[in-house]
Amino acid sequence: MIRPKLVHDLLPAQITHLKADSNYTIIHTKNGGKMISGYSLKIFAELFANKDFIRIDRSHLVHISYIKGIDSRSGITFVKLSNQKELAVPRRKSATIRALLA
Numbered sequence: 001m002i003r004p005k006l007v008h009d010l011l012p013a014q015i016t017h018l019k020a021d022s023n024y025t026i027i028h029t030k031n032g033g034k035m036i037s038g039y040s041l042k043i044f045a046e047l048f049a050n051k052d053f054i055r056i057d058r059s060h061l062v063h064i065s066y067i068k069g070i071d072s073r074s075g076i077t078f079v080k081l082s083n084q085k086e087l088a089v090p091r092r093k094s095a096t097i098r099a100l101l102a
Contacts, residue, residue, distance in 0.1 A: 020059040
């Protein structure tokens with residue numbers, strides 16, 4: 001399995017979430033920093049499969065311990081992160097994510 005070099009410097013507990021951007025991945029850390037990796041989100045999803053990360057949609061991989069709650073407004077479900085960010089959750093995945101976080 002491919003192991004990106006960035007992962008050697010970061011512990012999974014330091015990563016709040018990862019966002020796909022074409023064939024790149026933007027890694028958001030708990031101190032508010034961002035890093036860009038040349039690997040796709042799929043590589044990180046496989047790498048962090050057993051490390052408390054959840055894929056909430058095609059472009060976001062979120063560390064479960066940084067999820068503060070789930071909110072629904074106007075029929076749209078959002079995951080609230082501890083760093084005050086909100087990420088939209090697709091309708092089809094909202095029930096699955098609610099069950100995992102309950």
